[in-house]
Amino acid sequence: xxxxxxxNFRIIRVPCTGKVDVIHILRAFEKGADGVYVVGCMExxxxxxxxxxxxxxxxxxxxxxxxxxxxxxERVKMFNLSAGEGPLFAQFSxxxxxxxxxxxxxxxxxxxxxxxxxx
Amino acid sequence: xIIAEKKPIEEIIDEVKDFNRLLILGCNECVTVCExxxxxxxxxxxxxxxxxxxxxxxxxxxxxxxxxxQCDHEYLEExxxxxxxxxxxxxxACGVGVQFAAEKYLTTPLIPGVNTVCLGANEDRGLWTxxxxxxxxxxxxxxxxxxxxxxxxxxxxxxxxxxxxxGKCEISKDVDCAWQLILDxxxxxxxxxxxxxxxxxxxxxxxxxxxxRTVTREDVKI
Numbered sequence: 001x002x003x004x005x006x007x008n009f010r011i012i013r014v015p016c017t018g019k020v021d022v023i024h025i026l027r028a029f030e031k032g033a034d035g036v037y038v039v040g041c042m043e044x045x046x047x048x049x050x051x052x053x054x055x056x057x058x059x060x061x062x063x064x065x066x067x068x069x070x071x072x073x074e075r076v077k078m079f080n081l082s083a084g085e086g087p088l089f090a091q092f093s094x095x096x097x098x099x100x101x102x103x104x105x106x107x108x109x110x111x112x113x114x115x116x117x118x119x
Numbered sequence: 120x121i122i123a124e125k126k127p128i129e130e131i132i133d134e135v136k137d138f139n140r141l142l143i144l145g146c147n148e149c150v151t152v153c154e155x156x157x158x159x160x161x162x163x164x165x166x167x168x169x170x171x172x173x174x175x176x177x178x179x180x181x182x183x184x185x186x187x188x189q190c191d192h193e194y195l196e197e198x199x200x201x202x203x204x205x206x207x208x209x210x211x212a213c214g215v216g217v218q219f220a221a222e223k224y225l226t227t228p229l230i231p232g233v234n235t236v237c238l239g240a241n242e243d244r245g246l247w248t249x250x251x252x253x254x255x256x257x258x259x260x261x262x263x264x265x266x267x268x269x270x271x272x273x274x275x276x277x278x279x280x281x282x283x284x285x286g287k288c289e290i291s292k293d294v295d296c297a298w299q300l301i302l303d304x305x306x307x308x309x310x311x312x313x314x315x316x317x318x319x320x321x322x323x324x325x326x327x328x329x330x331x332r333t334v335t336r337e338d339v340k341i
Contacts, residue, residue, distance in 0.1 A: 023159065026166040030173075065163065068128045069171040111173045 003090040006097040017041070017078075018051025025062040025076055032109040035075040035100040036062075039092060042080050052080060071107060075100065120149035120240075121213045122247045123156060123233040128167055131209060134230045135168065138179070138206035143168070143232070144198075144220070145185035146212035153247055155233045156211025158185040164211070164232060189216025195223050202227055238269075255325025255332060261313055263304030270297035276318040 014020055017040030028036045038059055040052035056078050063073030077099070079092040135141055143165045151157030165183045172179045182205065186194040189212035202224050210217040211232040221229040237249040252269040258276065259266060268274050272290045273282075278298030282289030286299040305311050325332070 021159065023162045023166060026163060026170070030166050030170055065128065065167050066170075069167050070174045071170055107174050108170055111176060114176075115178070 001086045003086055005090045005093040008097065009093065016046070016048050016051040017055035018046070018048055020055050020058060022058050022062045022065070025059065026065065029066065029071055029075070029106060029108055032106065032112055034103070034106045034109060035077075035096060037077045037079060037092065037096045039079045039081065039089065042082050045082065072103065075103060075106065120152055120238070121215070122153050122236045122239040122249075123150045123213050124236055125155050125160065125164075126232055126234055128164070128171075131164070131230070131232055132168065132171055135179075135207060135209060136177075138228070140180040140182075140204060140206045141168070142182045142184060142198075142205040142208045144189070144208050144210045144212070145183075146189045146210075146216050147185055147187045148190075150212055150216075150233060151185075152241065156213075160211055161185050164209070190219050192223075195220055198224070252326075254321075254323070255329075256322055258318065258321070261316070261318060262301045263308060263310065263313070265297060265300045265304055267297050267301065270295070270300070276321055 017038055020038055025036050025038075038055050040055050041047070043052055043056075046052045059076055059078040063076050065073075066075060067073040077096060079096075081088045081092070143161045145151070145156050145158055145161035147157065150160075154160065161183050165181050168179070169181050184198070186197060188194045189210060198220075205227060207228040207230055208220060208224070209230045209232045210220055212220070213233070214231070214235040217229050217231045236247075238251040238253060239247045239249045242248045249269050251266060254268045258268065267276055267278060271278060272288055272294070273280055275298070278301070279296050280298075283296040283299055286296055288294040288296045302314065305314050323329070
């Protein structure tokens with residue numbers, strides 16, 4: 001297919017989005033990520049029945065925490081597609097890239113950089 | 120088990136803002152099962168606090184630890200060797216754990232990270248409901264295994280009261296009338312005869328009304 005997708009994100013493969021926990025998302029932000037998006041199977045199509053529903057809940061929980069600590073819950077998103085939808089994956093990646101570019105760098109990354117520059 | 124609820128992060132931030140070296144201390148028992156203060160919640164709270172304070176330019180040293188139990192000497196003793204490394208401890212254990220840790224480490228401020236709610240059961244995913252009020256003298260044998268002390272708003276022992284309508288309590292349409300549940304269960308058990316027996320006046324001195332309670336077992340003391 002050779003689809004064009006932004007090259008500024010790292011794919012972390014998990015056996016099912018149900019494996020993704022709130023702490024995994026938070027750690028990414030703690031390390032300076034500007035955004036995180038979780039891409040799961042279509043709702044109702046989970047091989048483990050509820051994996052993607054669990055992931056959605058955890059994304060919501062992470063977003064709430066990010067709002068509370070001043071990072072911004074809009075930096076984390078959940079998308080659903082089927083395994084055969086490469087073009088949709090590319091579209092979601094571009095969509096997420098646009099959202100993050102609009103929001104600018106994560107305040108954590110900015111604060112960390114400031115500290116590094118001061119040292 | 121003891122049911123607890125996470126405190127809002129804002130409240131915890133407000134309590135810890137003046138300390139520089141924090142220990143977030145979880146408990147592996149009840150609060151782990153009710154997803155309020157186990158290892159996972161410790162990691163999440165520590166990460167959230169780290170991000171908040173980095174963002175504010177006030178970086179703190181935040182350490183994570185989860186003990187097997189916070190209501191036992193032997194596990195709390197594990198902290199003794201490095202207790203001086205912390206300016207304060209945020210304990211995600213129930214009120215018992217927080218207090219026991221506070222009694223043990225007199226000069227370290229203890230901050231609760233959860234609100235302890237009740238003794239309850241995990242009725243459904245994400246739903247915990249009260250089942251026992253620890254009144255100290257159990258009446259369940261006479262009430263079909265359903266507790267009128269914890270589940271009836273009035274704690275009536277010869278119920279139901281006049282507020283029972285269609286099996287619901289007058290305090291809320293979502294609350295079952297405990298005495299309706301008791302009647303249904305006694306019927307199912309074919310023990311309606313028990314319902315006719317008048318319960319004697321309950322000895323409330325074993326409840327909180329008699330002050331803090333203790334259990335002493337000479338037979339197990341060493």
